[in-house]
Amino acid sequence: MATLGDIGVAATINILSAFAFLSAFAFLRIQPINDRVYFPKWYLKGLRSRSLHTGAFVSKFVNFDFRSYLRFLNWMPAALQMPEPELIEHGGLDSAVYLRIYLIGLKIFIPIACLAFAVIVPVNWTNKTLEHSKLKYSNIDLLSISNVPLGSNRHYKLSVKAKALQALNGQIFWIHLVMAYTFTFWTCYVLKREYEIVAAMRLHFLASEHRQPDQFTVLVRNVPPDPDESVTQLVEHFFLVNHPDHYLTHQVVSNANKPSELVNKKKKMQNWLDFYQLKYSRNPSQKPSMKTGFLGLWGETVDPIDFYTSKIETLKKEISLERDKVMCSSKSVIPAAFVSFKTRWGAAVCAQTQQTRNPTLWLTDWAPEPRDVYWDNLAIPFVSLTIRRLIIFVAYFFLTTFFMIPIAIVQSLANIEGIEKALPFLKPIIEVKVIKSFIQGFLPGIALKIFLIFLPDILMLMSKFEGFISRAALGRRSATRYYIFQFINVFLGSIITGTAFQQLDNFMHQSANDIPKTIGISIPMKATFFITYIMVDGWAGVAGEILRLKPLIVYHLKNFFLVKTENDREEAMDPGAIGFNTGEPQIQLYFLLGLVYAVVAPFLLPFIIVFFALAFVVYRHQVINVYNQEYESAAAFWPDVHGRIITALIVSQLLLMGLLSTKEAAQSTPLLITLPMLTIWFHRFCKGRYEPAFVRYPLQEAMMKDTLERAREPNLNLKSFLQIAYIHPVFKEVEESESDPASEESDQEPVLIPTKRQSRMNTPLPSKHSGSMTSLG
Known part of the structure; x- marks a missing residue:
C-alpha cells in the first residue's frame, strides 16, 4: 500500500x-x-x-x-x-x-x-x-x-x-x-x-457556417426492393412524389470496397517505387536490387524499379476493371442513397420525419459531411x-x-x-x-x-x-x-x-x-x-x-x-x-x-x-x-x-x-x-x-439561412455543387473529369419521370403500362 x-x-x-x-x-x-x-x-x-x-x-x-x-x-x-x-x-x-x-x-x-x-x-x-x-x-x-x-x-x-x-x-x-x-x-x-x-x-x-453539402443532404437507408425499378429509379421516383418542391438530386450507394482495397495497395506500391527511385537518383552508379520473397529475405532477385512499375501498371488496370464492374453491375448497388434537396429547410423536413407508414423502410437521417463518411460500412446490409x-x-x-x-x-x-x-x-x-x-x-x-x-x-x-x-x-x-x-x-x-x-x-x-x-x-x-x-x-x-x-x-x-x-x-x-x-x-x-x-x-x-x-x-x-x-x-x-x-x-x-x-x-x-x-x-x-x-436542426434556422443565401446568391447552381459531393472517392476523379456544368438543367424546372411501375391511383407520375402521361405539378 x-x-x-x-x-x-x-x-x-x-x-x-x-x-x-x-x-x-x-x-x-x-x-x-x-x-x-x-x-x-x-x-x-x-x-x-x-x-x-x-x-x-x-x-x-x-x-x-x-x-x-x-x-x-x-x-x-x-x-x-x-x-x-x-x-x-x-x-x-x-x-x-x-x-x-x-x-x-x-x-x-x-x-x-x-x-x-x-x-x-x-x-x-x-x-x-x-x-x-x-x-x-x-x-x-x-x-x-x-x-x-x-x-x-x-x-x-x-x-x-x-x-x-x-x-x-x-x-x-x-x-x-x-x-x-x-x-x-x-x-x-x-x-x-x-x-x-x-x-x-x-x-x-451552424448559422454562420459556409455552405456545405451535408446541409442539403440526407442519407436514406433500407430502400425496399422493387421488381419494376432499379434502386436509383425508385429513389428518384419516391422523392419526386413525396418531396416534389424540394428534391434536387441523389447518389445511390455502391459497394466499392474491392476497388478501394486495390487503390490502397497501389499507394503502398507507389511508396516503394518512390523509395527505390530516390535511392537510385542519389547513387546512379549502383543500381538497387531486391528479392521478391517474404520481407525481401528470399526469392528471385529483381530490379525494384521495374518490378514496382510493372505491379503498379497491373493494379491500374485491375482498378479500372473493378471500377467499371461496380458502376455497371446492379449487384453492387446498396439499397441506400444520399438524397440532396434544393433548400436546407427541405433537407431538415426529410431528415427529421418518418417517410412511410412502415417505420422500418425509407429511413432518413442527416448525412455526415463527405469527409466524415466511413465508406466501407455503407456496403453493409441494413438488416444485418x-x-x-x-x-x-x-x-x-x-x-x-x-x-x-x-x-x-x-x-x-x-x-x-x-x-x-x-x-x-x-x-x-x-x-x-x-x-x-x-x-x-x-x-x-x-x-x-x-x-x-x-x-x-x-x-x-x-x-x-x-x-x-x-x-x-x-x-x-x-x-x-x-x-x-x-x-x-x-x-x-x-x-x-x-x-x-x-x-x-x-x-x-x-x-x-x-x-x-x-x-x-x-x-x-x-x-x-x-x-x-x-x-x-x-x-x-x-x-x-x-x-x-x-x-x-x-x-x-x-x-x-x-x-x-x-x-x-x-x-x-x-x-x-x-x-x-x-x-x-x-x-x-x-x-x-x-x-x-x-x-x-x-x-x-x-x-x-x-x-x-x-x-x-x-x-x-x-x-x-x-x-x-x-x-x-x-x-x-x-x-x-x-x-x-x-x-x-x-x-x-x-x-x-x-x-x-x-x-x-x-x-x-x-x-x-x-x-x-x-x-x-x-x-x-x-x-x-x-x-x-x-x-435536431430547427426549421426556423434552416429557413433563415436559405433566405439569406437566396438573397446573396440568386443565381447559385446548387446542383453542380452537390452532384458529386457524395460519390465514393474511388469514382470521384472520373466523375469530376466527366461532369459538364453546361448540361445542368435549371433547378426550378418541372421534372417528368418515366417509370416501369404499374399505375397507381395516388401516383401522379407517368407509367408505360397505363399509357397516361401526367406531369408533376
Whole structure:
C-alpha cells in the first residue's frame, strides 16, 4: 500500500518525466528541420510554406539564434492567447468545445478542492479510527473518511479525548453530508451553464457556417426492393412524389470496397517505387536490387524499379476493371442513397420525419459531411446491423470480464506483501526503501497504462464491425465503450481486487457481517493507487503527447527515404487528430475519480487539477499548431460528455451512501437518497431543454439561412455543387473529369419521370403500362 513517501517518489519520477518531455519539445520545436512536425497545421492551411529560418545551409536544419532558446517556454502563453472565436475558425467547433471539457474540470474541482481542504481534511485528520483498527493503512489514509469513527465506537477502548470526539461523531458525518450536497449543486450549476453555452455556440456555428453539402443532404437507408425499378429509379421516383418542391438530386450507394482495397495497395506500391527511385537518383552508379520473397529475405532477385512499375501498371488496370464492374453491375448497388434537396429547410423536413407508414423502410437521417463518411460500412446490409451489434455486445462482455485478470495483476503489484509471498527470493531487494517506493508508487500506474495501450484500437474495430457509417459515430461509440470499460475495470475492478489483496487477512479472520465495513473503510484507501495512475497517465502522458516522438521519427524517415517533391513532404507529415474516442473517456475517468473522492478522500483532487490545467494548455497548443481536423460534427458529442459527468456524480452519491451505511451513520445516510433523485431530475431538465439543439436542426434556422443565401446568391447552381459531393472517392476523379456544368438543367424546372411501375391511383407520375402521361405539378 502506497505511503506518502511512495507517492512522493512517484511524483518526483513523473514530474521529472514531464519536465524532460516538455524541455525536449521546447528544444526540438524551434529547430527548422522539425518545423513540419510541430507546425503541420499551418502548412496544410497554406499559411506556412517553409521554415522561418533563412541564411546559411546549416541554419536550415539547426537554430543558431540563441535568443530563441531563452524564450523556449513562450509556447505556453502563445497557446492561451488565441481568442475562442478565432480558435473555432482556425480549428473547428469540435476542437474548441473539446477543450472546454478541461475547463469544466478546472471550474468544478478548484472550488471543490478549496472547500474540501478547508473543511473535510481537518475533520478526517483529527480522528483516530485507523490507529485503533487492525486494517492495513498508510499515513496518507489518515486524511480520508476511513479515519472517521463508526456511528458507535463500541469496539474500541477510547481515551478521554476520543470519547469527547465520539460525542461529535454524528456531527462529523453531517459535515460530509453537507459537503456532498454543496459539491453536487456546484457541479450541476457548472454543467447547466456549460450546456447552455455550448448549445448556443453550436447554433451560432451552424448559422454562420459556409455552405456545405451535408446541409442539403440526407442519407436514406433500407430502400425496399422493387421488381419494376432499379434502386436509383425508385429513389428518384419516391422523392419526386413525396418531396416534389424540394428534391434536387441523389447518389445511390455502391459497394466499392474491392476497388478501394486495390487503390490502397497501389499507394503502398507507389511508396516503394518512390523509395527505390530516390535511392537510385542519389547513387546512379549502383543500381538497387531486391528479392521478391517474404520481407525481401528470399526469392528471385529483381530490379525494384521495374518490378514496382510493372505491379503498379497491373493494379491500374485491375482498378479500372473493378471500377467499371461496380458502376455497371446492379449487384453492387446498396439499397441506400444520399438524397440532396434544393433548400436546407427541405433537407431538415426529410431528415427529421418518418417517410412511410412502415417505420422500418425509407429511413432518413442527416448525412455526415463527405469527409466524415466511413465508406466501407455503407456496403453493409441494413438488416444485418442488429446481428452485428449483438455479436459485438457478446464480444465486449467477454473482453470486459476477462480484463479483470490484468487488473488483478496490477493490483498485486501494489501489494508488497503479496509479491514477497509469491516471490520470496525478491524480498531483500523489494525491502530497499527506494525500490519499495518505486514499486508501490509508480509501477502499478505504469503497468495499468501498458495494459490499456491496445484497448482503443480493439474498441474501434468493434465499432467498425457494428456498421456505423460516419467517423464521428464510430468515435462516439468507441468512446462510450471505453468509458464503460474504464468504469468497470479500472475503477470498480481496481477497488474490488485492490481491497481483496490488501485486506485478505481481515477477510479470512472476521465474520461475514464485518466484511462490508472493511470494504467501506478500504474504498477511500484505494485513492493512493489512483493517484499513481493519474500521475503516469495524466501528467507524464500528456507531456509526452506534445513531444510527438513517433510522428517526429516517422517524418524524418519518410523525408529521407521517400520524399521527392513538396507534395511528398506534405504527405509525410502526420498531424493526427484530437482523438475523441480515447481522450474523452480518459477525461471522464478523472471526473469520476474527482467526484467520488471529493468527499471521502479529497487529497486526490490536487493531482486531478494539475492534469486538467496541463492538458488544457498542451491540447490547446496542439489544436492551434498540429491537429488537422478529420471531420466537423458541430459539437454533436456534447450530450455524451454531459451525461457521463452526471453518471459520475450519481455514482459518487451512491458510493457515499454505501460508505456511510458501513460507518453506521444511520441518521445522515437516508438524506443522501435525495441527491441522486435531484441529479436525475436535473439531467432530465437539461436533456429536454438543451439536447434538442444537438439532435435536431430547427426549421426556423434552416429557413433563415436559405433566405439569406437566396438573397446573396440568386443565381447559385446548387446542383453542380452537390452532384458529386457524395460519390465514393474511388469514382470521384472520373466523375469530376466527366461532369459538364453546361448540361445542368435549371433547378426550378418541372421534372417528368418515366417509370416501369404499374399505375397507381395516388401516383401522379407517368407509367408505360397505363399509357397516361401526367406531369408533376
